[in-house]
Amino acid sequence: MQTATITFDQFQSTKDDDCQERILAAREKLGDRLVILGHHYQHESVYRHANFAGDSLKLAKYCDNLDAEYIVFLGVHFMAEVADILSRPDQKVILPDLAAGCSMADMANLAKVERSYRELNKVLNFDEDITPITYINSAADLKAFCGEHGGIVCTSTNAPKILDWAFKQREKVFFFPDQNLGRWTGHKMGIPLEEMPVWDPDLPLGGLTEEEIKKAKVLLWKGHCAVHQMFRAQNIEQFRKEHPNGNVISHPESPFEVCLNSDFVGSTEYILNTVKEAEPGTKWLIGTELNLVTRLAEEMKPENKHVQFMSHVVCECSTMARIDPQHLAWCLENLVEGNVVNQITVPADEATLAKLTLDRMLAAS
Ligand code: 13P
Ligand code: SF4
DSSP states (O other), X not given: OOOOOOOSHHHHXXXXXXXXXXXXXXXXXXXXXXXXXXXXXXXHHHHTTOSEEEOHHHHHXXXXXXXXXXXXXXXXXXXXXXXXXXXXXTOEEEOSOTTOOOTTGGGOOHHXXXXXXXXXXXXXXXXXXXXXXXXXXXXXXXXXXXXXXXXXXXXXXTHHHXXXXXXXXXSEXXXXXXXXXXXXXXXXXXXXGGGSOEEOTTSGXXXXXXXXXXXXXXXXXXXXXXXXXXXXXXXXXXXXXXOTTOEEEEOTTSOHHHHHTOSEEOOHHHHHHHHHHSOTTOEEEEESOHHHHHHHHHHHGGGTOEEEESOSSOOOOTTGGGOOHHHHHHHHHHHHTTOOOXXXXXOHHHHHHHHHHHHHHHHHO
């Protein structure tokens, strides 16, 4: 039976410990009707409740295969949209706090991408010459744009395979919104940096000359992650002085110089697996979000592995951090009462086109 929606107000002053108990009680009542998915950047206080955790690709794959009526997503908005697109129509996807966005995803929007499409058509024939690739960190309407224009989605795990797929379709790639992931992936494929210019969507012809556009293999959207942007090659230099036998591992959203000076570069899942599988006693400098590194450092203590965060300044993803025990307890207690709060629903026409690109991605990776 449905009762009036419980407002968030009373949870604002509820202590973390009380929220933990309330979350467990609500989960018990909801049983198999509920599944909780969690991204690796979530704080331990909510991450511990995830039935399944993963990087963006792994989480997207889970969404294809779940039975539960409610999918509560501990992550950011674009991830919950992907869950809605890939899950069955009768399943409901919930994001405990709607303010949990991704600042990088917000660096590209449909108006700017469509303007770029028109600008590029002044020099080339977009639909014949260019495959658009959107990083999964983007709104559903940009995935739909790619669906409409022969494009595809990529994640940090499958970007090399997806770039390869894209070049089999057309001669050039338009990559948005993360220039760092695009540049690093292109570089690993052997594409010279001068053939991967930055496209500034706010300037005519992206701020490039016709010649530069014609010569380009990959046009990189002027976007980045504010969290990973904080890492510096100097952090690596310092670590190597202090730990000459240490290893450096970074996420490909980090600046090019950081990736270039790292021993390993890969997704959050790759980072976790690489460090977990390493020999006991090894030393690691990690260039990705703070919550992941803090949790991993704690887990690796019994194996005497030294795990160090790359930056001296706090690099927490502040939008991921919006998902806290208070919001989780609030949305679960509402579900117990039959009220679905903060449901994420992608409009049907957009979802169909976006699903096309996600299916292309899952098939190509
Ligand atoms: P992963 O897919 O590697 O988990 O990355 C997602 C993300 O947002 C990194 O900032
Ligand atoms: Fe977005 Fe960066 Fe946060 Fe990842 S870490 S969710 S890219 S803002």
